[in-house]
Amino acid sequence: AQSVTQLGSHVSVSEGALVLLRCNYSSSVPPYLFWYVQYPNQGLQLLLKYTTGATLVKGINGFEAEFKKSETSFHLTKPSAHMSDAAEYFCAVNPQKSSGDKLTFGTGTRLAVRP
């Protein structure tokens, strides 16, 4: 079965500091990979996704993630944290690479940003 591991259920950074949220997946073949953000009492919003092509993917709000096949990782980064980035972040995989296939989510990382 496919799985997603997010290291660190809580991450705290200072405003302006680097954000690094870790995600590793287990899959026999590289799946499609996603990062979603969830603000309080809101649904999930897609930040970015990797399907094929360039392994460095840029998303909304200044976030980016790099797919590293050798490390089975898809870590999310942002050079400079903003207070508005405080939210919960979920990494997800679509192992079958087919439109309509279910997503398998990690348990989430809650990001806090200190002033």
Add this chain to the structure above:
Amino acid sequence: GAGVSQSPRYKVAKRGQDVALRCDPISGHVSLFWYQQALGQGPEFLTYFQNEAQLDKSGLPSDRFFAERPEGSVSTLKIQRTQQEDSAVYLCASSLVRAELSTEAFFGQGTRLTVV
């Protein structure tokens, strides 16, 4: 509407009561998903529709859970004889099937179900 709409946003049910949760997907979206998100956890897949056909219901936790999408648009998730362990946020998502293999699912705000 412009996004996925779910109703009600909040539902409190007494244990043993039946509940029905509604999802209005984005117009024209063929695929529709239901996920269950327990407190402090990531969403977990429940079931998937392509148009009116329920193609995957492997995530439904028991036969008390039933989902339908009779006309290929609005979907309803029904939970019979609710139990406390059913307390969670139920998320609906829809996606537009494309010829190229690229999935983006758009999520609704969810329905928070509390069983007391």
